[in-house]
Amino acid sequence: MRSGRTIKLGLVITAAVIQTACSQTPDKTAAQRQQAAKTQMLAGSTLPPSPEVTGSIAKPVPVTDIETAVRRVVSWHPSIQEAAGRIRQQNELIADARSGYLPSIGGGIDLAAQKGDSGDWSPRFNATASQMIYDFGKVSGRVEAESAISGVRRAEFLATVDDMIRETVLASVEVMRNARLAAIAREQVQDVSAIAELVTARTDRGASTRSDKLQAQARIQAAQSTALEINAEKQRWEGSLNSLLGQINDVRLRPSFPSTLNKACAGPEPAWETVPTVIAAKSRKREADARVKLARADMLPTIALEGTTRMKTWGGGDTDYMVGVTIKSDLYNGSSFRARQNAARYGAQATEAAIAVGKYDAQRSWIQSASQVGSLSTLLKSLGSRQTMMRETRDLYQKQFLDLGTRTLLDVLNADQELHSARFDEINTRFDLYKLNVECAYAAGRLRNAFGLSSPSPEQISADAQKVPLRAPRT
Numbered sequence: 001m002r003s004g005r006t007i008k009l010g011l012v013i014t015a016a017v018i019q020t021a022c023s024q025t026p027d028k029t030a031a032q033r034q035q036a037a038k039t040q041m042l043a044g045s046t047l048p049p050s051p052e053v054t055g056s057i058a059k060p061v062p063v064t065d066i067e068t069a070v071r072r073v074v075s076w077h078p079s080i081q082e083a084a085g086r087i088r089q090q091n092e093l094i095a096d097a098r099s100g101y102l103p104s105i106g107g108g109i110d111l112a113a114q115k116g117d118s119g120d121w122s123p124r125f126n127a128t129a130s131q132m133i134y135d136f137g138k139v140s141g142r143v144e145a146e147s148a149i150s151g152v153r154r155a156e157f158l159a160t161v162d163d164m165i166r167e168t169v170l171a172s173v174e175v176m177r178n179a180r181l182a183a184i185a186r187e188q189v190q191d192v193s194a195i196a197e198l199v200t201a202r203t204d205r206g207a208s209t210r211s212d213k214l215q216a217q218a219r220i221q222a223a224q225s226t227a228l229e230i231n232a233e234k235q236r237w238e239g240s241l242n243s244l245l246g247q248i249n250d251v252r253l254r255p256s257f258p259s260t261l262n263k264a265c266a267g268p269e270p271a272w273e274t275v276p277t278v279i280a281a282k283s284r285k286r287e288a289d290a291r292v293k294l295a296r297a298d299m300l301p302t303i304a305l306e307g308t309t310r311m312k313t314w315g316g317g318d319t320d321y322m323v324g325v326t327i328k329s330d331l332y333n334g335s336s337f338r339a340r341q342n343a344a345r346y347g348a349q350a351t352e353a354a355i356a357v358g359k360y361d362a363q364r365s366w367i368q369s370a371s372q373v374g375s376l377s378t379l380l381k382s383l384g385s386r387q388t389m390m391r392e393t394r395d396l397y398q399k400q401f402l403d404l405g406t407r408t409l410l411d412v413l414n415a416d417q418e419l420h421s422a423r424f425d426e427i428n429t430r431f432d433l434y435k436l437n438v439e440c441a442y443a444a445g446r447l448r449n450a451f452g453l454s455s456p457s458p459e460q461i462s463a464d465a466q467k468v469p470l471r472a473p474r475t
Contacts, residue, residue, distance in 0.1 A: 063245055065254045066172045070451050073168045073244050080164060083157040090150045097146045100139035103131040110310070122312045130306040133325070138302065141294030148290055151283030158448070159276035164244070165447045169261075169438050171241040176255055177431040178234035181424060185227035188420040192219045195416065198402065199409060212409045219413050257434050260450040264437040265370035269363070270444035277358040285355060288348035295341035301329035365443035369436045376433050383426040390419040 063069045074080060107127040132139065196216035202208035238251045245251075272278055306326045311319040330337075394415035400407040441447045 063247075063251065063253070065256055066169055066258055067451060069172050069241065069245060069253070070165050070168050070453075072246075073164050074161060074453060076246055077164050077244070080157075080160055083153070083160040087150065087153045087157055090146065090153045094143065094146045094150060097139070097142040100132065100135075100142065103129060105129045124310055124312055126308065126310040128306070128308045130304050130326075133303045133305055135297065135302040136300040137293055137297040141290055141297050145287050145290035145294060148283050148287035151286065152280050155276045155280035155283055158445075159280065161453070162276060162442060162445065162447050165451065165453075166438060166442045168241070168244050169447075170435060171237055171244060172253055173257075173431055173434050173438070174237040175234065175241055175251055176253055176257075177427060178230055178237060179253075180255065180427045180431075181230045182227065182234055184420060184423050184427065185223065185230050188416075189220065189223045189227055191416055191420070192216070192223045192413070195398070195409075195412060196220055202402075208409070215409060216413065219417070258450060261434070261437045261441055264444070264446065264450070265366075265373045265440035269366065270446065272359045272362050272444075275358065275362045275443070275445040277362060278355060281351060281355040281358045285348065285351040288344060288351045291344035292341065292348055295337065295344045298340065299337045301327050303327050362443045362445075366440055369439040369443065373433060373436055373440075376429055376436070380426065380429045380433065383422055383429060386422045387419065387426065390415065390422055394419050 063072055105128070107125070110124040110126055196213070196219070199208055199212050199216045203210060203213045241251050242248060273282075304326050305324075307321070307323040309319065309321040394412065397407045397412045397415045401409060401412050438447075441450050
């Protein structure tokens with residue numbers, strides 16, 4: 001009978017502790033809704049859906065322009081999946097910190113011998129239950145700190161997405177640049193070859209010297225060498241873009257640049273508070289402030305409702321139990337409290353400087369890129385008119401060389417070389433402007449908006465990572 005009453009009493013104690021926990025525990029559903037709202041603010045949900053998995057990865061859409069390339073990279077790249085996994089990991093750490101609001105119930109068997117057993121020793125079963133009533137902000141401080149780290153992880157996720165978009169766009173720009181340069185290089189070889197054919201015919205008739213023929217052939221070889229160098233550079237950038245896309249096929253991009261990026265460097269300075277690096281620094285500042293509060297709370301006691309019971313497993317005997325409010329605190333721990341409090345305070349000071357550094361770096365990158373746009377735009381117009389003049393000059397020199405003999409072959413070859421040099425300069429300047437606008441959009445945190453991604457949802461990326469094998473889609 002005594003054992004039955006003891007068990008009933010233990011159940012009553014456990015129920016009382018749980019009842020207290022229910023009245024103390026914050027609304028977890030509301031907290032989850034608030035966290036989801038923050039997630040929606042930091043990351044939208046406009047990421048293109050991942051390939052449907054039906055036993056194998058579906059064939060992805062062919063990459064024909066920069067927009068398609070960007071969406072392909074964002075939808076599969078492992079670095080983005082890793083950043084999304086860090087967010088899910090941190091969400092579980094928040095749940096772990098929030099569990100401090102809930103009751104703790106434990107039990108075990110005590111095998112130690114005690115004085116007074118008098119030969120009738122038996123293992124003792126013990127059960128404990130406790131519920132924190134007030135801890136001066138220890139649990140809330142941990143929850144706040146872990147939530148701030150979650151903000152850091154989300155900002156890092158956005159920064160990773162921006163990095164991958166930037167790498168993809170820059171690689172695509174270089175592929176298109178070298179494709180245009182290769183076309184001009186082929187035309188240069190054709191033009192020099194046409195001049196060489198005329199010189200060869202004149203040499204065979206005795207109208208030109210053999211040195212003119214050799215000079216023309218040397219210019220052909222120089223033009224061919226330039227074409228080979230450009231093709232090698234083009235293949236290098238195609239390889240870089242293929243590695244980002246996760247494919248091994250030849251890249252054929254349409255020669256078009258997103259109109260949303262044409263004026264990324266124009267207008268007033270952006271709001272630097274929206275840049276992922278600044279967002280991450282501010283989240284670290286919130287974490288440091290929470291650590292300061294937590295260090296102060298650790299110096300204060302914790303008030304809890306506790307219940308314990310202890311009984312023999314066999315042989316009968318008295319059963320011990322205890323129910324009541326306990327107050328616990330460390331009286332001395334080797335100045336650990338003071339050291340942790342100082343460390344948290346210094347960390348908060350460091351994060352304030354980190355916010356300023358993030359703004360400074362983004363602002364410097366934006367200003368450096370924006371300051372070059374005006375000069376390169378003027379140069380681009382000058383190169384366009386220069387091509388027209390050099391084309392006319394070459395044609396006149398060639399006519400004067402063939403018909404009048406007032407120009408030498410060197411004049412004709414030099415004029416042709418200057419014409420194609422101006423064409424090369426125009427292409428390089430045009431694509432340098434593209435790259436500067438990309439850098440401006442990247443520094444301002446606007447690359448995602450420029451491609452209509454508006455921040456892919458980390459939850460969607462994480463779900464895709466679970467469904468799709470971690471390998472590149474093959475085309």
